[in-house]
Amino acid sequence: MEVALQVQDITVRYGGFTALDQIRLELARHTTLGLVGESGSGKSTLARVIAGLITPDEGQLLLGAEPLGKKRSKAQHKQIQMIFQNPDSSLNPRHTVRQILAEALLFHRIVERSQVERRSKELLSRVQLDAKSLDRYPHEFSGGQRQRIAIARALSVEPSLLIADEPTSALDVSVQRSVLELFHTLQAELNLTMLFISHDLGVIHAVSDTVAVMRQGQLVEVNSKDEFFVRPQHEYSRELLSAVPKMPQY
Amino acid sequence: MTIQPVLELEELTLAAPSTEILVNSISFSLERGESLGLVGESGSGKSLTLRAILGLLPRGVEQTGGVVRSKVSSAMVFQDPRGALDPLCPVVKQLTEVVYYRQRTSLKAARRIALELLERLGLPASLKTKDRYPGQLSGGQCQRVVIALALACKPGILLCDEPTTALDVTVQRQIIDTITSLQQELGFAMVFVTHNLAIAANLCSRLVVMKQGRIIEQGETHSLLRHPAEAYTQMLMDSVLPLPELEGGGVSWK
Amino acid sequence: MNTTQIDTTLPDLGKPASGLRRVLNTPSLLIGIIMFTILILLAIFIPYLSPYNPTEQNLSAFLQPPSAAHWLGTDQLGRDLFTRLIYAARTDLTIMVLAEIIPFCTGVMLGMISGYYGKWTDRIIALVTDTFIAFPFYLIVIIVAFASGAGERGIYITFILVGWIVFARVVRGLSASFRKQEWIASAQTLGLPGHRILLRHLLPNVLPQAVVVLMTDMIGLLVAIVTLGYLGIGIAPPTPDWGTMIADGQPFITTAWWLSAVPGFAVVYTGIALSLLGDGLADIWRRKG
Numbered sequence: 001m002e003v004a005l006q007v008q009d010i011t012v013r014y015g016g017f018t019a020l021d022q023i024r025l026e027l028a029r030h031t032t033l034g035l036v037g038e039s040g041s042g043k044s045t046l047a048r049v050i051a052g053l054i055t056p057d058e059g060q061l062l063l064g065a066e067p068l069g070k071k072r073s074k075a076q077h078k079q080i081q082m083i084f085q086n087p088d089s090s091l092n093p094r095h096t097v098r099q100i101l102a103e104a105l106l107f108h109r110i111v112e113r114s115q116v117e118r119r120s121k122e123l124l125s126r127v128q129l130d131a132k133s134l135d136r137y138p139h140e141f142s143g144g145q146r147q148r149i150a151i152a153r154a155l156s157v158e159p160s161l162l163i164a165d166e167p168t169s170a171l172d173v174s175v176q177r178s179v180l181e182l183f184h185t186l187q188a189e190l191n192l193t194m195l196f197i198s199h200d201l202g203v204i205h206a207v208s209d210t211v212a213v214m215r216q217g218q219l220v221e222v223n224s225k226d227e228f229f230v231r232p233q234h235e236y237s238r239e240l241l242s243a244v245p246k247m248p249q250y
Numbered sequence: 251m252t253i254q255p256v257l258e259l260e261e262l263t264l265a266a267p268s269t270e271i272l273v274n275s276i277s278f279s280l281e282r283g284e285s286l287g288l289v290g291e292s293g294s295g296k297s298l299t300l301r302a303i304l305g306l307l308p309r310g311v312e313q314t315g316g317v318v319r320s321k322v323s324s325a326m327v328f329q330d331p332r333g334a335l336d337p338l339c340p341v342v343k344q345l346t347e348v349v350y351y352r353q354r355t356s357l358k359a360a361r362r363i364a365l366e367l368l369e370r371l372g373l374p375a376s377l378k379t380k381d382r383y384p385g386q387l388s389g390g391q392c393q394r395v396v397i398a399l400a401l402a403c404k405p406g407i408l409l410c411d412e413p414t415t416a417l418d419v420t421v422q423r424q425i426i427d428t429i430t431s432l433q434q435e436l437g438f439a440m441v442f443v444t445h446n447l448a449i450a451a452n453l454c455s456r457l458v459v460m461k462q463g464r465i466i467e468q469g470e471t472h473s474l475l476r477h478p479a480e481a482y483t484q485m486l487m488d489s490v491l492p493l494p495e496l497e498g499g500g501v502s503w504k
Numbered sequence: 505m506n507t508t509q510i511d512t513t514l515p516d517l518g519k520p521a522s523g524l525r526r527v528l529n530t531p532s533l534l535i536g537i538i539m540f541t542i543l544i545l546l547a548i549f550i551p552y553l554s555p556y557n558p559t560e561q562n563l564s565a566f567l568q569p570p571s572a573a574h575w576l577g578t579d580q581l582g583r584d585l586f587t588r589l590i591y592a593a594r595t596d597l598t599i600m601v602l603a604e605i606i607p608f609c610t611g612v613m614l615g616m617i618s619g620y621y622g623k624w625t626d627r628i629i630a631l632v633t634d635t636f637i638a639f640p641f642y643l644i645v646i647i648v649a650f651a652s653g654a655g656e657r658g659i660y661i662t663f664i665l666v667g668w669i670v671f672a673r674v675v676r677g678l679s680a681s682f683r684k685q686e687w688i689a690s691a692q693t694l695g696l697p698g699h700r701i702l703l704r705h706l707l708p709n710v711l712p713q714a715v716v717v718l719m720t721d722m723i724g725l726l727v728a729i730v731t732l733g734y735l736g737i738g739i740a741p742p743t744p745d746w747g748t749m750i751a752d753g754q755p756f757i758t759t760a761w762w763l764s765a766v767p768g769f770a771v772v773y774t775g776i777a778l779s780l781l782g783d784g785l786a787d788i789w790r791r792k793g
Contacts (some may be wrong), residue, residue, distance in 0.1 A: 051689075053692055072695065078692070081693060082693045084690065095708075108694075140443065171487075177485075205493055230494050240420060248475065
């Protein structure tokens with residue numbers, strides 16, 4: 001299978017604390033890797049390293065065959081996009097949806113200026129939002145809707161890798177469900193390659209093809225989804241899985 | 251003769267001054283030693299109901315109708331354990347003060363009771379010799395201290411407002427196990443607010459489902475989950491995403 | 505997975521409140537605007553409103569009490585007090601606005617750079633601001649005024665030197681807190697260069713707060729201009745200025761108290777107008793969320 005991204009021995013230290021300890025990971029094209037771990041396990045740090053927001057102390061990233069340097073080119077930036085956890089702060093409060101989408105589309109020259117409006121509407125319909133949303137500000141939307149706008153923005157530049165960092169954790173359960181369904185639809189329609197981070201094993205089960213488990217800055221296990229949820233290799237994975245509250249079966 | 255309930259809510263209505271009704275005419279009762287799950291999404295009014303029982307409504311919210319009848323005292327465990335502790339006071343000292351004032355013992359006895367409580371809640375024994383500030387404990391440990399603080403008031407009813415939502419899943423599991431065993435030991439009644447129906451189903455014998463300030467369904471846990479009358483209840487049940495059975499089994503719930 | 509309904513409907517906000525309606529709903533802003541507009545209109549149209557020249561002396565009609573011909577009376581040189589008062593507003597308000605432009609722009613820019621980039625840029629800027637803050641403001645003003653010669657130039661130079669600090673401090677704090685927010689991270693993920701994030705993303709978010717500070721700061725500057733005039737190291741006579749007017753009226757405080765009181769009142773009036781403006785703007789921006 002074609003490899004979209006290789007993480008090679010990435011280490012990040014803050015002072016004496018090792019946030020990421022020699023992480024080695026491969027992400028196959030057109031698949032979703034679910035990254036689980038508890039708070040402080042380093043999963044968000046890894047996401048930010050891959051997105052280029054944090055420079056690692058050691059190790060390197062390969063996007064396809066191309067190494068990602070300390071300073072990324074514009075084209076490299078375009079390839080990796082990220083969706084963040086908190087829908088309240090992931091959109092600039094003083095930009096309308098139109099400005100948010102247009103900036104991404106024009107900066108990376110995805111379409112001509114005259115085509116921006118049409119493409120923005122297409123993107124909104126892709127994330128099941130009304131075209132009337134274009135001239136509204138983020139605070140006029142619900143949390144789930146804001147998360148859809150963030151998804152539309154990330155998809156607008158046609159990235160080859162999409163990182164979603166706990167995109168549903170701050171949402172109400174019914175909204176969480178509909179956002180997950182949207183991810184499902186997008187995976188099927190766009191053949192996305194995705195790194196999906198969550199502490200919620202139910203969510204990971206719903207979206208992933210492969211599961212990776214992190215604990216205290218180290219990668220504990222990488223396994224196919226079907227194997228992982230039934231026969232986890234590592235004791236810690238088993239501990240995590242058995243701690244998940246389940247509905248009684250009738 | 252029926253058993254006297256320890257807590258009764260009758261047609262309780264809460265509203266903000268802008269005439270917006272936040273909790274609309276809800277009624278339920280709680281018996282001695284019983285645990286009741288109050289489930290719903292944000293904005294359903296479940297946390298406000300809990301605060302009304304405790305008698306601590308947030309500023310700007312008023313009780314405009316109905317009654318809350320309670321024969322016993324209640325104490326609350328909050329969602330954010332760090333926010334519920336005084337960051338500038340070491341935890342044993344905080345707990346000792348609460349025991350001292352609520353149980354009216356000598357300071358020395360209060361400290362002994364406090365240390366016993368902390369031990370029972372599974373906090374490290376090193377606290378006996380070296381007290382720590384809340385910032386020096388993990389989230390789960392802080393929540394244990396908060397539960398100890400609540401129990402130090404010897405409550406007849408323990409009110410829990412999403413006590414595990416901010417915690418990791420393994421820690422959540424431990425805290426819930428702790429609450430369950432303490433309840434069996436001490437016999438307090440409990441109202442447990444959560445949006446996670448799986449937790450409520452495992453912990454509570456009766457469920458109250460709230461939506462937009464109203465109770466839409468209530469009943470005994472197992473019959474309610476077997477035959478939910480409302481689509482909303484079904485939606486909450488579906489929102490607990492299924493996981494396949496773990497081979498070899500984990501430690502099963504309950 | 506069975507389908508659930510999706511929150512595609514937009515919340516109905518009613519008609520979005522227009523700018524005018526928001527202003528009308530904010531009494532402090534409305535009153536501030538009215539007060540300030542009256543002052544500005546008077547200052548602009550005073551040559552057409554008054555038959556008198558503000559600097560022309562008429563020694564046959566000195567120290568007259570208010571009358572129909574001279575609404576606020578005349579001063580010790582027989583000049584019409586009302587005319588001088590409004591011409592002084594022209595002088596003082598013009599200097600006030602001009603002296604704020606450069607400090608406001610540099611302060612906001614340096615504050616954003618300092619808060620957004622952090623690290624060594626932040627350390628240098630913090631060092632400079634802390635050093636300047638250690639000196640009393642008026643001490644610096646008086647030193648510069650003497651060094652550069654009395655008059656407008658001293659005020660402009662002083663303000664270019666120290667006026668930016670208050671904006672830099674406020675904007676630095678705001679920028680540092682915005683920098684941690686995820687919309688900045690997503691702009692970085694998009695690959696936007698730093699200057700573009702500063703100007704297109706950060707600036708619109710820090711500007712409202714900076715403008716509110718500007719209003720308060722202008723009051724301080726106005727008081728400084730008037731104080732210097734009063735001390736005789738500000739605007740040089742015969743150019744009308746509230747500070748020199750107060751000083752000139754002082755010998756006659758028992759016989760013609762209004763000579764000093766009226767320009768004093770004008771300073772207070774302008775101060776109230778500006779602080780109402782600032783408060784009102786802050787209110788509106790807060791409500792907008």
